[in-house]
Amino acid sequence: MSLPTPVAGIPEGAAAGKAGWTREGFRAFVDREIAPFAGEWDRAERTPAETIRRVAEVGYLGALLPREVGGAGMDTVTFGVLNEELGRGCSSIRSLLTVHSMVAFTVHRWGSRAQKERWLGLLARGETVAAFGLSEPGAGSDPSAIETEAAPDGDGYVLRGRKKWTTYGQVADLFLVFARSEGKPVALLVERETPGLTVQPLRGITGTRASMLAELRFDGCRVPRENRVAGPGFGIGVALSALEVGRFSVASGCVGILQACLEASLAYASERVQFGAPLREHQLVQRMITDMATELRAARLLCRRAAELRDAGDPSAPEEIFVAKYFASTAATRAALDAVQIHGANGCTEEYPVERYLRDTRVMEIIEGSTQIQQMTIARNEFRAFDAARS
């Protein structure tokens, strides 16, 4: 069922579109090519290659890259709306946009001239699909704990170690891999065909099941020096700057989950009759709808504000992205729990999408900074501002 998109305080036409992109366009694509199939992909634990090709074809994978290299030239506000709409339809496809954009952003922002010439066009057109190799079995919230080693060897590195939970790692052509070189973190571009790299699919994941997670094993992979994006000492910093893009993408995707929960709940509560009246007339159901609708608006506005600050180059943008991600991801959990509750037993089956939304929210509160990392970071920022004001 397709409903109007209420966007509190934001005229639809103004929500995106500086470069010709509109929410309506994103929404139409998602309603036509993503949302109807998301449940099937989730059950199959895979995204069809044709879908990835279509997402690339319409230009979404080049979202953050400039038009000069074939990208979509979106500003952060527009990127947020795209993530929201994709997130409304399928959190796995939104994850594809997230990780690919993180790598594309990194190459564009921090890559060498030669790396930009070689990769940006391919990434912008989605002819090369990229994945982000940071997490390891022993390094999640603490990226400085990575153990993958890049040993200097002549004019390059020899890579040994493992990466885990690599989103779309099963199909990616290019990996941005973070490793230690003589104790200091570096960032390297590693091509899929590199001898010594094996990709092991991960299955049975709670949420974003179609995101084709993989474990990467590097067994003596030779990586040339020209593939180095960040030298010793800057690997983690470059990772954090990419994670900021990812965090915003996830936050906006969570707004999409909130929207999807609300739409599904409005529809179900209008049709389902209990005690001789549709659920929508039961006041305790109305309360859940109210909470969803309110938190949806709040999350959307927090993302919008963070995006505007980022586009303006405001130094407070990273803090606002933390706040937006914290609120949007936790609100999405609350909304998904209520959406399942409204659906009752039906909400616990694959026949209705709300059970998928709920599973996906578990992942949203873990990736790109867990809820607890957001809480620690936001509090630390507040204390820092408090101390600065006093000194």
Next chain:
Amino acid sequence: MEENKVRVRDFIGRHIRGHELTDDEDIFASGFVNSMFAMQLVNFVEQTFGIVVENEDLEIDNFRSVNAIAALVERKTAAPAA
């Protein structure tokens, strides 16, 4: 140059309170800051001096001391990236 050094010294000083930093002191070798701080330095010099730090500038040697950072800013200001 001197004015730039003051601003750099002031920024780093806020992160290593209680130590009088000299301009040629290696802030990484001395253990005052870690590599997580390196990117904060990058953001600081970009925002404060209006320059863009690029791939070839991402070397610890460019951020090792107040003098090194001031020299980087001087170079980038004198010859803006093409």
